[in-house]
Amino acid sequence: MNQAFIVTKEHRRFTEFANAMRKEKTIGICHGAAGVGKTNSARRYANWDALEPYINEWGPRGDHDAKHYALANRSRTVFYTPEVLCRPKDLMHDIDYWQVKVGICADEHLRSLMYEPEIVRQKDVTRLVELLIIDEA
Ligand SMILES: Nc1ncnc2c1ncn2[C@@H]1O[C@H](COP(=O)(O)OP(=O)(O)O)[C@@H](O)[C@H]1O
Ligand SMILES: [Mg+2]
Numbered sequence: 001m002n003q004a005f006i007v008t009k010e011h012r013r014f015t016e017f018a019n020a021m022r023k024e025k026t027i028g029i030c031h032g033a034a035g036v037g038k039t040n041s042a043r044r045y046a047n048w049d050a051l052e053p054y055i056n057e058w059g060p061r062g063d064h065d066a067k068h069y070a071l072a073n074r075s076r077t078v079f080y081t082p083e084v085l086c087r088p089k090d091l092m093h094d095i096d097y098w099q100v101k102v103g104i105c106a107d108e109h110l111r112s113l114m115y116e117p118e119i120v121r122q123k124d125v126t127r128l129v130e131l132l133i134i135d136e137a
């Protein structure tokens with residue numbers, strides 16, 4: 001997704017919908033004709049164009065960490081596109097992987113706001129993730 005993102009009416013509806021699912025801790029299905037922008041909207045919501053490469057690199061910490069931690073904390077969302085015929089075991093493994101990584105980032109952000117970070121470290125950072133978006137489900 002390189003060209004400029006346009007905040008369309010559909011995107012606003014997607015955001016509203018995702019916020020509702022997140023708040024109510026429930027499941028929803030977003031459907032529509034191919035090309036209307038479901039994937040783009042979902043990736044945008046999850047800040048995935050920034051977080052996916054950051055998590056994939058997962059190298060030594062650097063100057064741009066704080067920005068990504070803040071993004072993860074804001075969206076608290078994992079975006080995932082499963083293989084067409086994936087094994088359930090792989091699916092669960094992958095989702096867990098992304099949830100841990102987004103959770104760690106959100107946790108780092110929260111700890112950066114605290115005075116005594118070691119005391120408040122989350123026991124289970126995956127609990128910080130509030131929404132899982134499965135594309136092409
Ligand atoms: N909000 C948007 N702003 C700009 N371009 C968009 C937007 N949403 C979709 N597009 C364009 O439309 C194409 C198809 O969108 P996509 O999200 O893949 O649709 P869907 O997942 O619903 O099939 C994208 O590659 C992009 O070029
Ligand atoms: Mg799509």
